[in-house]
Amino acid sequence: EAQVTQNPRYLITVTGKKLTVTCSQNMNHEYMSWYRQDPGLGLRQIYYSMNVEVTDKGDVPEGYKVSRKEKRNFPLILESPSPNQTSLYFCASSLLGRGSFEEQYFGPGTRLTVT
Amino acid sequence: GNSVTQMEGPVTLSEEAFLTINCTYTATGYPSLFWYVQYPGEGLQLLLKATKADDKGSNKGFEATYRKETTSFHLEKGSVQVSDSAVYFCALSEVEGRTGNQFYFGTGTSLTVIP
Numbered sequence: 001e002a003q004v005t006q007n008p009r010y011l012i013t014v015t016g017k018k019l020t021v022t023c024s025q026n027m028n029h030e031y032m033s034w035y036r037q038d039p040g041l042g043l044r045q046i047y048y049s050m051n052v053e054v055t056d057k058g059d060v061p062e063g064y065k066v067s068r069k070e071k072r073n074f075p076l077i078l079e080s081p082s083p084n085q086t087s088l089y090f091c092a093s094s095l096l097g098r099g100s101f102e103e104q105y106f107g108p109g110t111r112l113t114v115t
Numbered sequence: 116g117n118s119v120t121q122m123e124g125p126v127t128l129s130e131e132a133f134l135t136i137n138c139t140y141t142a143t144g145y146p147s148l149f150w151y152v153q154y155p156g157e158g159l160q161l162l163l164k165a166t167k168a169d170d171k172g173s174n175k176g177f178e179a180t181y182r183k184e185t186t187s188f189h190l191e192k193g194s195v196q197v198s199d200s201a202v203y204f205c206a207l208s209e210v211e212g213r214t215g216n217q218f219y220f221g222t223g224t225s226l227t228v229i230p
Binding site: 004033035040041042043045048090092094103104105106107108109 | 149151157158159160161164204217218220221222223
């Protein structure tokens with residue numbers, strides 16, 4: 001089954017404790033992206049990757065890191081989480097079509113709480 | 116720069132009512148346009164899309180027409196059901212220079228359909 005998986009689905013942690021949220025897709029998509037969803041703000045892009053070893057900042061990259069060492073995986077790293085990073089996080093992937101992307105496929109989300 | 120603006124919610128309708136959710140966009144070129152739906156506790160999933168002007172996307176009774184002259188992509192459904200209760204996101208993707216495509220999302224419109 002074609003899908004994007006994220007782990008963990010729920011995480012409660014404390015300020016400053018490094019964490020990683022994993023994301024994996026089995027569709028051989030070039031493009032992968034991380035978003036955070038907050039009430040009243042919709043989806044905001046954190047980082048994206050056009051292909052292996054190619055990553056770039058989205059709209060809200062501060063406090064986050066990513067890596068793309070393999071095509072299927074795109075982990076999100078919070079080196080020193082803070083309470084303002086409490087949010088719902090989504091990973092997504094997409095094929096690069098002819099001059100434009102096809103639709104994105106989303107993971108189920110990771111609910112992160114930083115106390 | 117690129118952006119998407121959609122009508123604010125929440126929207127509450129009675130079953131079988133007509134639905135319109137407005138979406139307008141700003142883009143420098145020729146974007147693809149999407150509507151995504153997010154059911155409670157789930158990730159976003161594609162509802163419909165249109166890749167060029169005058170295209171009509173349709174799915175599950177929902178429709179939206181890509182209007183370049185008015186830069187709009189309004190979502191419509193003739194008769195909503197309780198099961199349509201969800202959050203709806205308008206989005207666009209467009210090629211941007213060397214970094215390739217970027218996706219832009221509206222803030223989402225929450226729809227509740229009451230029996």
